[in-house]
Amino acid sequence: MGLLALLGMEAWILGSFICYVLPSLFLLLVVLLRLYGEGSNIWSLQSCAVDLTGKTAVVTGANSGIGKAVSCELARRGARVVLACRRLTEGQKAVADIQKTTGSKELLLRELNLSSMASIQSFSQKLLQEEPHIHLLVNNAGVAGMPCILTSEGLELTFMTNYLGHFLLTNLLLKGLLGAGSARVVNVSSYRHKYGFVNEQHLVGAGDPLRKYQNYDCSKLLLILFTEELAQRLQGTGVTVNSVEPGIVKTEIMKNCIWLYRSIFWLLSVFFKTPEQGAVPVLYLSFAEELDGISGKYFNSKCNLTLPSEPARDLEVAHSLWNTSARLTNLEKITERE
Numbered sequence: 001m002g003l004l005a006l007l008g009m010e011a012w013i014l015g016s017f018i019c020y021v022l023p024s025l026f027l028l029l030v031v032l033l034r035l036y037g038e039g040s041n042i043w044s045l046q047s048c049a050v051d052l053t054g055k056t057a058v059v060t061g062a063n064s065g066i067g068k069a070v071s072c073e074l075a076r077r078g079a080r081v082v083l084a085c086r087r088l089t090e091g092q093k094a095v096a097d098i099q100k101t102t103g104s105k106e107l108l109l110r111e112l113n114l115s116s117m118a119s120i121q122s123f124s125q126k127l128l129q130e131e132p133h134i135h136l137l138v139n140n141a142g143v144a145g146m147p148c149i150l151t152s153e154g155l156e157l158t159f160m161t162n163y164l165g166h167f168l169l170t171n172l173l174l175k176g177l178l179g180a181g182s183a184r185v186v187n188v189s190s191y192r193h194k195y196g197f198v199n200e201q202h203l204v205g206a207g208d209p210l211r212k213y214q215n216y217d218c219s220k221l222l223l224i225l226f227t228e229e230l231a232q233r234l235q236g237t238g239v240t241v242n243s244v245e246p247g248i249v250k251t252e253i254m255k256n257c258i259w260l261y262r263s264i265f266w267l268l269s270v271f272f273k274t275p276e277q278g279a280v281p282v283l284y285l286s287f288a289e290e291l292d293g294i295s296g297k298y299f300n301s302k303c304n305l306t307l308p309s310e311p312a313r314d315l316e317v318a319h320s321l322w323n324t325s326a327r328l329t330n331l332e333k334i335t336e337r338e
């Protein structure tokens with residue numbers, strides 16, 4: 001065989017490898033990872049027969065991503081779902097989609113901006129009049145990729161949205177949760193809490209300097225500490241509270257990050273969970289019967305009860321954080337007035 005023919009054959013083999021074999025291997029890897037993501041939970045959503053007819057659930061940040069997928073499954077199981085959204089136009093689209101998928105007539109869209117104490121108060125007041133019994137509160141809304149900036153009420157935006165807003169909301173809805181007899185609160189945290197640390201001054205935009213986007217990591221850590229302190233305070237009331245990390249999920253969560261981070265997230269997103277898969281651990285905490293009575297715990301993205309990072313387990317810090325949060329949100333004054 002001539003040299004040219006040999007070279008031609010090698011080029012053909014190399015070409016076929018690049019054009020067919022590599023893409024096929026890549027696709028296979030994606031499919032396997034997706035299947036792994038679906039099948040790796042210790043709990044099966046499909047095999048869980050819990051019916052939620054007659055129950056009222058509130059989901060924050062319900063217009064997209066994990067919150068929308070959670071709302072959809074709750075509605076499918078018969079719950080009356082309050083979609084608490086910052087942007088009503090986006091909320092309306094989510095309601096229409098969920099209605100189309102589930103046929104539910106029990107969807108309520110309400111405006112809630114978690115970065116505003118005034119909005120949280122107004123939302124809670126109106127909601128308790130409409131829905132005196134709340135069986136489930138999913139504190140899901142979150143923001144990432146924001147610089148450290150203050151809200152008009154003097155609180156750091158990311159800490160306010162991800163942690164302090166949910167602290168205030170949960171406390172203001174407590175009457176409804178306690179009134180339900182038995183209720184659950186689910187706090188959507190993140191594995192990123194491991195990269196955060198606690199400094200209460202961060203809540204007002206001061207304190208030790210933070211690396212880029214570390215305000216997200218720290219806020220998710222505070223959410224876990226809040227879960228533990230709240231669980232202690234609610235012992236024996238019938239209301240339980242747990243926190244969960246959904247895993248890495250292809251959603252809008254990176255929309256405020258710089259283009260480089262957004263591009264990397266987008267490129268890698270074929271390996272990530274879908275919002276429906278990311279919703280599974282949140283749904284597990286929301287209604288799985290085996291979690292009845294379990295409170296103050298942290299679950300990973302495979303629905304395993306697990307320990308969060310060491311700083312997230314410091315009960316003294318959790319107690320101090322509660323007091324600071326109550327002071328910053330004027331909790332006592334607000335609850336006295338209501």
Ligand SMILES: NC(=O)c1ccc[n+]([C@@H]2O[C@H](COP(=O)([O-])OP(=O)(O)OC[C@H]3O[C@@H](n4cnc5c(N)ncnc54)[C@H](OP(=O)(O)O)[C@@H]3O)[C@@H](O)[C@H]2O)c1
Pocket residue numbers: 060061062063064065066067084085086087090112113114115116140141142143161188189190191245246247248249250251252253254
């Ligand atoms: N995706 C992941 O890989 C991942 C990993 C770990 C944890 N999480 C957590 O999962 C939760 C859901 O996020 P996602 O991934 O589903 O992202 P997403 O699609 O961006 O959803 C976030 C939701 O939060 C809402 N939100 C943001 N700021 C708000 C505010 N000030 N008031 C009320 N709502 C507000 C957003 O509303 P707008 O549409 O109006 O912005 C949106 O509905 C977040 O807490 C996130 O930190 C996500």
